[in-house]
Structures are given as structure tokens and as C-alpha cells.
Amino acid sequence: MVLPKKFYDRDAALVAEELLGCIIVKRDDELLKGMIVETEAYYGLSDPASRARNKSIGEIMGGEAGRAFIYMVHGNWLFNITTMKKGVQAGVLIRAVEPIKGMEIMRKRRGRENIRELTSGPGKFTQAFGIDSRHNGLRIYRREEIYIEGRKEKNFQVERSYRIGVSRDMDIPLRFYIKGNRFVSFPKNVKKSG
DNA sequence: CGCCAGATTGACT
């Protein structure tokens, strides 16, 4: 089942946590699939690490729930989904997935053979899935080019940490990941809040 | 227009 718009129309941290174990699908030359294993929640102007200050990003973030927004950092595209209703800026970053289907295309795009190197980071995942700024604003609650299916597996534990790589974080941990999964980008919580 | 930070990655010691 494709996750409906109302799934995303809730608090970003809750959506981030519940996206773990869900299946992200991209319609490409072949169908690409991966299980989401790591996410982070972001808010609006009250969040020092948020990209809501960027005009076009802030506009999408403040729009309806369930839209894609893509942003480049250090030469990498990062894939996010808006949460909360229109007028409230919030979103979830997909940081890592476990490859399920279409690994040969992913290998080709990544230029790597090792499966562990295909999608174990936010920039790696977008490169493997062929996601870039063209997908900005895409509705992911419809069965279009990119969409997310509900959890199939529930046998995992969720761990929580502060967000990775941000210079100034908030007071609560907003990163969620599946405990023990080998595609999580930083298995050991190296970085933490400032 | 130049400069620079940044939700990163990969090559290297």
C-alpha cells in the first residue's frame, strides 16, 4: 500500500520514526526498491539546522505534506519529504536505505560493486536511485515516479541520536535508525549535539 | 562578481 498524504501530515519526528522499515520505490528503467533504515526530522525557522531559510526550499517545506524536496550539499543531492499541513515548515530527510531491487542499476550509477557502498548515506542513496532537483515538488503519496509503501517488516528496534553533520542541533535527538542495520550511515553515533 | 558555508563522500595515512 502506498503511504497516503495523511501519513505525512503529522509531526516530522513521528513521521521520521515511522518511515523506518518502509519501502521507497522509484520507477526507472527498472523498478528500484529500498527499505528505509535511517531518517532525520527537520523543522522551520526555529530549527538552526533547517534549510527553510532557503527561498524555494522553504516554500515547499511550508506547503502541503507528502511532497519531495531536494537540496544539494557538498556536491550531493539530499532527498526529503515535507510533513505537517500547509503553512507549517517541516520535513524528513532520508539518510540511508537497504537495497532490495534494482541493484545492478545502482551499482552502475554508483560505480561501486560492494552493496554496502550503494545506499548507505544520503548522497549515495540519491545517486543510486537517480534522484536530483528535477524531482522537487513531486507528490510522493501518489503512485508516480517516486512513492513509499508501508512497513512489511516490523522485527527491528529503533535507535535515536542527534542529527549527523549539523553545526547547530536542537535540544532533542531527531535522527532515527534501525538498530544493527549495516546500511546505516554512521552505525556508531560519532557526532552529537553542540 | 567573488567568497564561503554546508543535512557529504571518498581517498589516503
Added chain:
DNA sequence: GTCAATCTGGCGG
């Protein structure tokens, strides 16, 4: 473990 390359948007001159 360290460190430089990466590209776009924001800001100062």
C-alpha cells in the same frame, strides 16, 4: 583516524 573535492544559494562589495 585525517583531509580535500564537490556545487549551489546567500551575502557583501
